[in-house]
Amino acid sequence: MAPLPxxxxxxxxxxxxxxxxxxxxxxxxxxxxxxxxxxxxAFLRGANMNRAPVTRPLDPVLGRIGSLEVRIxxxxxxxxxxxxxxxxxxxxxxxxxxHTTSALARRDFDEYxxxxxxxxxxxxxxxxNLGEPARALRGVPARKKQPxxxxxxxxxxxxxxxxxxxxxxxxxxxxxxxxxxHPAKRFLELGRSCVLKPYRNKRTVExxxxxxxxxxxxxxxxxxxxxxxxxxxxxxxxALPLSFLHHHATAPEDWRAxxxxxxYVSMDRLAKDAIDPKTALHALPxxxxxxxxxxxxxxxxxxxxxxxxxxxxxxxLPVSAINPRYVAHFGSDAQRHAA
Numbered sequence: 001m002a003p004l005p006x007x008x009x010x011x012x013x014x015x016x017x018x019x020x021x022x023x024x025x026x027x028x029x030x031x032x033x034x035x036x037x038x039x040x041x042a043f044l045r046g047a048n049m050n051r052a053p054v055t056r057p058l059d060p061v062l063g064r065i066g067s068l069e070v071r072i073x074x075x076x077x078x079x080x081x082x083x084x085x086x087x088x089x090x091x092x093x094x095x096x097x098x099h100t101t102s103a104l105a106r107r108d109f110d111e112y113x114x115x116x117x118x119x120x121x122x123x124x125x126x127x128x129n130l131g132e133p134a135r136a137l138r139g140v141p142a143r144k145k146q147p148x149x150x151x152x153x154x155x156x157x158x159x160x161x162x163x164x165x166x167x168x169x170x171x172x173x174x175x176x177x178x179x180x181x182h183p184a185k186r187f188l189e190l191g192r193s194c195v196l197k198p199y200r201n202k203r204t205v206e207x208x209x210x211x212x213x214x215x216x217x218x219x220x221x222x223x224x225x226x227x228x229x230x231x232x233x234x235x236x237x238x239a240l241p242l243s244f245l246h247h248h249a250t251a252p253e254d255w256r257a258x259x260x261x262x263x264y265v266s267m268d269r270l271a272k273d274a275i276d277p278k279t280a281l282h283a284l285p286x287x288x289x290x291x292x293x294x295x296x297x298x299x300x301x302x303x304x305x306x307x308x309x310x311x312x313x314x315x316x317l318p319v320s321a322i323n324p325r326y327v328a329h330f331g332s333d334a335q336r337h338a339a
Contacts, residue, residue, distance in 0.1 A: 063337035083107035121151035244280035251297035259301030
């Protein structure tokens with residue numbers, strides 16, 4: 001896949017991803033928590049989970065640039081580090097409201113963490129202290145410093161979602177018509193994307209997308225989808241970017257999914273001739289602009305996410321629609337930054 005532009009730094013994209021971990025037995029570290037009847041799984045010692053075998057393992061280390069490495073998480077410790085990074089970005093820097101268990105653990109987690117693959121960017125020149133404040137409060141000895149997790153994406157493959165509880169996206173959009181219209185296609189859901197503030201630059205973003213492209217090629221993925229977010233929960237204040245996406249980037253009918261009726265918010269808030277495209281593009285979050293440049297289109301209707309304080313839109317990106325210059329940048333065999 002191609003690099004996002006330098007300014008196109010991922011912020012947050014809720015999503016579901018498939019499991020393809022090839023090494024450790026993560027399952028012994030999973031314990032379910034329930035709040036108001038909804039399961040949220042933190043990576044703590046506890047219950048067991050089964051993972052489907054991978055016939056052709058993917059090397060977990062996917063690429064490097066200098067001290068930065070992109071890889072698939074293979075241990076519970078790495079996944080907990082990604083959860084701590086998400087907590088820092090979503091809750092401490094952003095306006096998201098954590099559940100009690102997340103606040104106590106200072107980690108962002110839900111039931112999908114147990115079935116997803118977690119793409120990480122590590123900085124080997126910056127040992128991490130994420131999680132140490134919480135350990136100090138509990139009187140737990142400090143751990144040996146590990147490479148810092150500075151970026152992450154969560155990946156959920158269709159066959160894994162179908163074996164468990166579906167895609168995360170299905171809580172906001174009716175994607176069943178898309179899946180039914182393309183039964184031979186292999187779908188991948190992207191989500192929970194974030195990057196530590198000092199690393200929100202082209203190099204980190206390029207490594208994340210190199211990792212995704214390598215993963216897509218290995219698993220023969222045909223379509224990527226997921227929810228991308230605009231900050232704020234007042235759609236009238238987001239009328240310009242929402243209307244721009246509605247008029248200029250709506251997915252073709254056979255790729256178009258509609259927000260669930262009970263959550264549907266119209267994106268058609270301004271007339272097409274009232275929109276200045278340049279101003280509208282400037283108002284879009286960098287991640288959404290990056291998806292547009294790659295060739296993505298968007299679903300019908302937006303959804304308000306009150307927990308995260310955002311307005312979500314559905315991104316749909318068939319691999320065949322990716323701008324050829326981005327494919328050429330990383331190479332058809334993803335060798336540009338190969339480890």
